[in-house]
Amino acid sequence: MVSGDAPAETDGDDAADEATGTDGAPDAGATSADGGDKAAEVSEAQAELAAQRELRARIEQRKAEKEGPIEAGTKLSGKAADLLAAVRAVESGTTSGSALLEAPEPGPRRPAPAAEPAMTVRPAPVEKAAAAPETLTAVREVLARGGAPESLTGQVATVLGEGAAEALREDPWQLLAVPGVQPEHADGFARALLGAECGPGDPRRAVALVAWLLERAALKGHTALEETAVRAGLAKLSVPDPDEAVQQAISEGAVLVFQEEDAQAAEEDTEEEQASALEAPDVPVLLGLDRYALAEESLADGLARLAKTVTADTWDGPELVRAAGAHGLVAHTGGEAARREPVALAEAARERGLRVAVAAHSENGVRRLGAQALTVAALLSGAAGPGRDEEGALALDLLIVLDAPQLDVETAAMLVESLPDGCRLVLSGDPGVLGSAGAGRVFGDVLAARVCPQVASRVPDPGPIGELVSGIGIGELNQVDAPGKEVVIVPVRDAGEAVHRSVQLVADSVPRAIGVPAEQTQVITVGHGGSAGTRALNAALKQRLNPGPGRFGGFDPGDRVAYVPAPGRTVTGTVVSADAEGLWLECEGEKLVVPKERVESALRHGWALTAHQAAGMRWPAAVVVLPGDAAQGLSRAWVYTAFGRGERHLSVVHGVDQALPRAVAEGASQDRTTRLRPLLEALLAVGEE
Numbered sequence: 001m002v003s004g005d006a007p008a009e010t011d012g013d014d015a016a017d018e019a020t021g022t023d024g025a026p027d028a029g030a031t032s033a034d035g036g037d038k039a040a041e042v043s044e045a046q047a048e049l050a051a052q053r054e055l056r057a058r059i060e061q062r063k064a065e066k067e068g069p070i071e072a073g074t075k076l077s078g079k080a081a082d083l084l085a086a087v088r089a090v091e092s093g094t095t096s097g098s099a100l101l102e103a104p105e106p107g108p109r110r111p112a113p114a115a116e117p118a119m120t121v122r123p124a125p126v127e128k129a130a131a132a133p134e135t136l137t138a139v140r141e142v143l144a145r146g147g148a149p150e151s152l153t154g155q156v157a158t159v160l161g162e163g164a165a166e167a168l169r170e171d172p173w174q175l176l177a178v179p180g181v182q183p184e185h186a187d188g189f190a191r192a193l194l195g196a197e198c199g200p201g202d203p204r205r206a207v208a209l210v211a212w213l214l215e216r217a218a219l220k221g222h223t224a225l226e227e228t229a230v231r232a233g234l235a236k237l238s239v240p241d242p243d244e245a246v247q248q249a250i251s252e253g254a255v256l257v258f259q260e261e262d263a264q265a266a267e268e269d270t271e272e273e274q275a276s277a278l279e280a281p282d283v284p285v286l287l288g289l290d291r292y293a294l295a296e297e298s299l300a301d302g303l304a305r306l307a308k309t310v311t312a313d314t315w316d317g318p319e320l321v322r323a324a325g326a327h328g329l330v331a332h333t334g335g336e337a338a339r340r341e342p343v344a345l346a347e348a349a350r351e352r353g354l355r356v357a358v359a360a361h362s363e364n365g366v367r368r369l370g371a372q373a374l375t376v377a378a379l380l381s382g383a384a385g386p387g388r389d390e391e392g393a394l395a396l397d398l399l400i401v402l403d404a405p406q407l408d409v410e411t412a413a414m415l416v417e418s419l420p421d422g423c424r425l426v427l428s429g430d431p432g433v434l435g436s437a438g439a440g441r442v443f444g445d446v447l448a449a450r451v452c453p454q455v456a457s458r459v460p461d462p463g464p465i466g467e468l469v470s471g472i473g474i475g476e477l478n479q480v481d482a483p484g485k486e487v488v489i490v491p492v493r494d495a496g497e498a499v500h501r502s503v504q505l506v507a508d509s510v511p512r513a514i515g516v517p518a519e520q521t522q523v524i525t526v527g528h529g530g531s532a533g534t535r536a537l538n539a540a541l542k543q544r545l546n547p548g549p550g551r552f553g554g555f556d557p558g559d560r561v562a563y564v565p566a567p568g569r570t571v572t573g574t575v576v577s578a579d580a581e582g583l584w585l586e587c588e589g590e591k592l593v594v595p596k597e598r599v600e601s602a603l604r605h606g607w608a609l610t611a612h613q614a615a616g617m618r619w620p621a622a623v624v625v626l627p628g629d630a631a632q633g634l635s636r637a638w639v640y641t642a643f644g645r646g647e648r649h650l651s652v653v654h655g656v657d658q659a660l661p662r663a664v665a666e667g668a669s670q671d672r673t674t675r676l677r678p679l680l681e682a683l684l685a686v687g688e689e
Contacts, residue, residue, distance in 0.1 A: 207245070210249035394418045449684070526610065554584060620648050
């Protein structure tokens with residue numbers, strides 16, 4: 001790596017709450033006791049959510065129209081047989097629950113719209129209805145009886161619906177469905193309501209805990225968990241019989257069970273070999289929630305449909321252009337400099353008369369493209385882009401998605417479902433960066449499945465920062481020559497010094513030595529909590545850069561903020577003013593309002609972000625803070641992502657000693673458990689061969 005005189009002092013120390021996808025959104029704050037979910041103002045976020053609901057409904061309708069699941073697993077024995085037997089009981093109607101989902105063949109889809117301009121149908125923003133006063137009153141009474149905070153009233157009413165109070169009386173552990181509620185909280189609530197009837201082996205508790213474990217896993221990116229991991233988690237939560245708890249959750253339809261196998265091997269092996277393979281340790285039984293199972297299967301179905309419905313054509317030009325002409329699905333990999341290649345593809349396709357859209361993860365990413373582009377969120381919501389035809393399909397012949405690693409499985413499923421037959425899809429991104437804030441590993445699974453052409457860019461990122469980050473990508477933390485102080489290491493001893501140095505870098509040293517003003521310098525740290533997390537850093541940076549009483553819900557005009565309009569999506573901006581509508585922000589040159597009731601839950605100060613929040617964005621200068629207790633949150637992907645956020649300058653406030661080179665060399669990061677890869681292989685790999 002480098003060293004060099006720090007443009008000023010340094011900072012370092014302290015870990016964070018979590019370095020998982022959960023740090024892409026603010027802390028789950030309890031909504032207000034008077035409902036918290038009053039009718040919101042019409043906004044882009046609501047339009048986006050309305051479009052998502054509409055698309056989910058269409059996906060579910062298509063799934064329901066397909067034939068029943070294919071019978072599988074008849075040769076299983078032991079736990080796998082018991083689990084699958086429970087699911088079949090659900091399917092046969094002898095007990096309640098959801099049907100087992102299998103990988104279907106790509107279903108038929110509308111043809112691509114004609115070249116003439118299609119009729120545009122943009123989803124109308126829909127205000128969310130407030131919970132009825134009587135519902136809130138009933139929920140408040142039940143929460144009071146159970147000793148739960150009154151502030152949970154609005155969230156409970158939102159999550160559990162009109163019959164929330166009665167649902168809690170019958171099953172107090174349904175409180176676990178509310179974000180932020182922990183098992184010990186739900187257990188105490190249940191004891192207060194049920195008294196002697198309450199026990200650790202209560203079937204209602206077991207079912208709720210299985211779902212809670214899977215929801216918590218989804219916050220870390222998993223769309224499913226191995227059955228053994230779920231049983232181990234239940235044992236830690238004092239469930240007397242984890243096996244029975246899993247069976248109960250399956251029979252009641254709270255979770256689904258899967259066992260994937262190699263599609264080609266299944267065709268070639270004898271029945272005895274298949275049965276033996278399914279019982280082998282390398283073919284685990286997976287448990288998952290239906291929302292992620294539906295999304296992964298719909299996404300696999302949609303990607304296979306696009307791959308099979310494009311008419312191959314010969315396009316002259318670079319490798320990416322040729323691949324896009326010949327195939328319906330293409331993966332493109334490379335760093336920041338490689339973004340020029342898909343932009344060039346878009347220009348070439350437009351010259352051919354095709355309808356093209358280039359979508360990025362964030363407004364920051366759109367601004368950097370220097371070409372006609374939009375965000376994925378805006379494309380889905382209809383706030384920008386080509387609009388939709390009368391059947392809901394986007395009027396496109398080619399969609400290029402940049403920052404593809406930031407696509408979670410539900411967003412990707414809705415996006416692919418929106419594309420017409422014959423539309424080409426190019427997924428482009430840097431496989432070395434951190435994954436999506438939401439569940440899934442879409443880009444990684446597409447690459448791993450090898451079911452489409454993969455075009456790897458050979459364009460290196462320029463300069464000392466590009467050289468440093470490229471080395472990190474292959475596990476090497478190299479010393480780089482930085483004559484213009486492009487990269488500076490600032491050693492620190494503790495968290496207090498880390499915060500002090502970070503503030504000094506942003507406010508004084510980087511503007512003076514590098515010429516980048518404070519408003520164009522982004523601080524990045526491992527997590528929100530701790531003495532050098534985003535909360536502590538933002539408090540110190542506000543005091544130095546924009547002191548004020550925080551008279552608008554803790555914010556003042558001029559404050560830098562991070563706004564989360566929807567889970568997994570962070571928008572950075574500056575507070576402009578406040579009025580009866582809410583807090584007004586300026587984000588990438590556009591004004592938007594955050595309704596008053598959402599300020600506390602959806603808005604943070606934004607001088608400091610986590611690396612997950614910063615993924616897909618870049619700034620002229622970045623200050624990466626690595627306090628001593630951040631060592632356990634480091635991985636090669638984290639370092640690669642954080643160090644690559646600065647365009648002209650990178651300061652590293654270094655307090656983790658040898659943990660940094662060790663994290664880069666080992667590349668240790670928790671892999672996500674997903675099902676998309678085998679689903680894609682079943683739909684495309686065998687057929688291609």
